[in-house]
Amino acid sequence: MPEGAPDLGTMNVVVCVKQIPDPADPGALDPTTKTLKRDGKLILDESDSYGVEMALQLVAAAGGGEVSLVSMAPNNEVSGIRTALAMGAASAILVSDPALKGTDALGTAKVLAAAIARKSPDLVIAATESSDGYTGTVPAQIAEILGLPSVTFAKSVAIEGGVAKVQRQTEAGYDEVECPLPALVSVTAGVVEPRYPSFKGIMAAKSKPVDMLTVADLGIDAGRVGWAGGGQEIVDIVAAPARQAGEKFEDDGTAHERIIAFLENLKIL
Amino acid sequence: MGLSKVWVFGEAADGKVATITLEILAKARELSDDVTVIYGGGDAPAIAATLGAHGATSVLATGDLGGGLLGVAVASALAAVIAAGDGPAAILLGTTQDGRDVAGRLSVKIDAPVITNVVDLELAGDKIVGTEPVFGGVTNVKTTFTTDKPQIVLVRPKSFAAEPSGGAPAAVGVLAVPDLGATGGAKVTSRFVEEATGPKLDEAAVVVSGGRGLGESGNYALIETLAKLLKAAPGASRAIVDAGWVPYSYQVGQTGKVVKPSVYLAAGISGATQHLVGMKGSKNIIAINKDGEAPIFGVADLGIVGDVHKVLPKLIEALQARG
Ligand SMILES: Cc1cc2nc3c(=O)[nH]c(=O)nc-3n(C[C@H](O)[C@H](O)[C@H](O)COP(=O)(O)OP(=O)(O)OC[C@H]3O[C@@H](n4cnc5c(N)ncnc54)[C@H](O)[C@@H]3O)c2cc1C
Numbered sequence: 188m189p190e191g192a193p194d195l196g197t198m199n200v201v202v203c204v205k206q207i208p209d210p211a212d213p214g215a216l217d218p219t220t221k222t223l224k225r226d227g228k229l230i231l232d233e234s235d236s237y238g239v240e241m242a243l244q245l246v247a248a249a250g251g252g253e254v255s256l257v258s259m260a261p262n263n264e265v266s267g268i269r270t271a272l273a274m275g276a277a278s279a280i281l282v283s284d285p286a287l288k289g290t291d292a293l294g295t296a297k298v299l300a301a302a303i304a305r306k307s308p309d310l311v312i313a314a315t316e317s318s319d320g321y322t323g324t325v326p327a328q329i330a331e332i333l334g335l336p337s338v339t340f341a342k343s344v345a346i347e348g349g350v351a352k353v354q355r356q357t358e359a360g361y362d363e364v365e366c367p368l369p370a371l372v373s374v375t376a377g378v379v380e381p382r383y384p385s386f387k388g389i390m391a392a393k394s395k396p397v398d399m400l401t402v403a404d405l406g407i408d409a410g411r412v413g414w415a416g417g418g419q420e421i422v423d424i425v426a427a428p429a430r431q432a433g434e435k436f437e438d439d440g441t442a443h444e445r446i447i448a449f450l451e452n453l454k455i456l
Numbered sequence: 457m458g459l460s461k462v463w464v465f466g467e468a469a470d471g472k473v474a475t476i477t478l479e480i481l482a483k484a485r486e487l488s489d490d491v492t493v494i495y496g497g498g499d500a501p502a503i504a505a506t507l508g509a510h511g512a513t514s515v516l517a518t519g520d521l522g523g524g525l526l527g528v529a530v531a532s533a534l535a536a537v538i539a540a541g542d543g544p545a546a547i548l549l550g551t552t553q554d555g556r557d558v559a560g561r562l563s564v565k566i567d568a569p570v571i572t573n574v575v576d577l578e579l580a581g582d583k584i585v586g587t588e589p590v591f592g593g594v595t596n597v598k599t600t601f602t603t604d605k606p607q608i609v610l611v612r613p614k615s616f617a618a619e620p621s622g623g624a625p626a627a628v629g630v631l632a633v634p635d636l637g638a639t640g641g642a643k644v645t646s647r648f649v650e651e652a653t654g655p656k657l658d659e660a661a662v663v664v665s666g667g668r669g670l671g672e673s674g675n676y677a678l679i680e681t682l683a684k685l686l687k688a689a690p691g692a693s694r695a696i697v698d699a700g701w702v703p704y705s706y707q708v709g710q711t712g713k714v715v716k717p718s719v720y721l722a723a724g725i726s727g728a729t730q731h732l733v734g735m736k737g738s739k740n741i742i743a744i745n746k747d748g749e750a751p752i753f754g755v756a757d758l759g760i761v762g763d764v765h766k767v768l769p770k771l772i773e774a775l776q777a778r779g
């Protein structure tokens with residue numbers, strides 16, 4: 188490239204996409220293995236649709252590059268991946284292996300990091316937490332394994348001159364953070380408006396490449412992942428103390444009086 | 457008693473220790489006589505008295521990080537101490553932005569698991585057993601460690617009551633941060649604090665929250681007016697945070713704040729499990745929803761089946777009339 192020419196560059200982004208049981212139809216814990224039963228069809232975790240959209244926008248802004256996906260899920264599940272491909276991602280790696288049953292967050296991060304490393308991306312995007320497990324630790328774990336800087340809880344991301352400019356949510360507001368690439372960013376819900384896959388996108392997604400890998404393909408020792416590799420165990424599952432519903436009142440124009448009486452009774456008023 | 461040594465990840469802003477840190481200290485001092493606060497920042501002397509009063513024997517601080525992100529710096533420093541053989545039996549952190557960064561990075565460095573989203577914990581011998589609510593809090597799972605590595609635990613806010621125990625100021629020591637290489641590349645260039653008046657959401661005695669049932673952004677003013685009249689903090693469901701009606705700092709729930717006020721009033725909020733986990737520890741719950749079948753009524757002590765556009769203005773008017 189000649190000196191002084193505008194560097195339109197290209198950006199390669201890997202987005203972690205978790206495929207989860209439909210939250211509208213929550214699963215159950217398997218009473219013997221004490222892990223989440225994952226029998227039904229899985230869908231794209233809504234939390235990751237923001238990351239996919241963010242990646243598509245950043246690659247478009249960079250003027251070129253590719254958005255690829257990485258997912259770990261049982262039974263060669265691809266329904267959620269297809270949704271993200273239909274949004275516009277180009278390709279995916281799916282790691283699926285019976286040895287991964289019961290894998291904890293650290294084991295998940297080891298697998299995802301090994302898959303991501305194959306793509307040598309400029310940027311890795313994940314959600315701050317998944318909708319079903321929500322440990323919220325996988326993104327930082329992936330960054331540490333890959334030796335990358337990370338900015339978690341991003342509510343806005345822009346790339347300028349090889350640097351990610353991120354607004355990172357804090358307790359009190361947000362921090363403006365600058366981070367050189369390659370890096371990992373975890374995004375919050377609402378960071379962008381995820382597009383709906385078009386009919387054309389859905390058709391195209393059917394023929395986009397999905398690389399199916401096992402733990403052995405990634406050079407990971409099966410003993411370090413899965414139930415055995417975890418270093419933690421569930422010792423008990425108990426019903427949480429339930430809260431009783433109280434009185435219910437159909438508003439007949441005097442509901443506000445009920446509320447005031449309730450507050451007076453509690454000495455709030 | 458209990459564990460030989462426990463580390464608590466301490467957080468503070470403007471010289472004031474975060475409530476989550478004090479909550480965790482209340483539990484930590486039950487687990488061990490040797491509780492050290494781990495702090496990423498330069499103002500440890502300013503908080504040492506408060507930390508000591510809540511049961512910390514010492515505080516190890518990195519010193520000013522010069523804009524570097526806290527998570528990676530603290531995790532790397534702790535890994536070095538552990539590698540040198542001075543690690544603790546357990547490390548307790550809050551489920552916060554930085555707490556998760558420290559826990560995640562440290563777990564990789566010492567190749568040990570993290571037990572997350574804990575709302576209660578107990579000891580079985582020298583192992584921590586954490587209680588974690590699943591499926592929106594209808595089921596509790598108890599998880600323990602099977603390794604002999606330091607036990608990393610992420611604790612949800614409001615799990616324990618912050619109580620001073622009357623200890624002497626914590627002794628301040630240095631936590632050396634090693635060279636972070638590429639992982640230390642991220643730098644904070646500026647900080648923005650959102651204007652907040654009135655009581656803080658996670659500390660207020662009364663919280664008044666609004667949801668999508670308010671209809672449109674402008675109607676959130678009803679919530680703010682009511683909150684002012686009740687000296688309450690205004691809160692929100694994620695639906696209206698995502699819609700941009702109010703900032704994220706207003707959000708109550710799984711991915712927002714956990715609140716446990718004396719009274720929580722939910723107006724036009726359906727009561728999704730992710731909202732419920734953030735507020736069902738409230739002592740008293742009032743719900744206003746036009747759908748008599750809304751799940752929020754399952755946890756409400758007083759459920760009003762009605763239209764927020766009718767009930768809230770009348771309530772506001774009646775409260776204003778009382779002066
Ligand atoms: C109720 C419950 C409680 C659990 N508690 C713990 C616990 O305390 N400690 C523990 O170590 N494990 C725990 N697990 C297991 C943990 O949820 C799984 O290991 C999971 O594979 C990864 O964690 P997460 O979904 O919680 O990740 P999070 O850290 O919440 O995920 C953040 C983001 O990382 C990416 N990501 C995570 N998993 C995948 C994936 N499989 N494929 C692609 N991208 C992904 C996504 O972008 C996701 O949004 C629990 C599981 C359940 C169901």
Ligand SMILES: Cc1cc2nc3c(=O)[nH]c(=O)nc-3n(C[C@H](O)[C@H](O)[C@H](O)COP(=O)(O)OP(=O)(O)OC[C@H]3O[C@@H](n4cnc5c(N)ncnc54)[C@H](O)[C@@H]3O)c2cc1C
Pocket residue numbers: 210233234317318319666667668669670671692693694695696707708709710711712713723724725726727728729730731734744745746747750762763764765
């Ligand atoms: C991973 C994940 C994390 C999440 N975290 C959170 C979180 O932290 N906090 C959170 O709140 N949500 C969270 N959610 C979202 C949650 O699932 C719900 O979508 C959200 O809480 C719904 O907000 P809402 O009750 O305002 O809206 P809706 O569910 O749309 O409910 C609106 C309610 O208003 C009622 N209504 C409508 N009009 C009127 C009227 N005129 N008068 C009275 N009532 C009326 C309706 O009957 C309805 O019950 C999360 C979701 C996921 C997947």
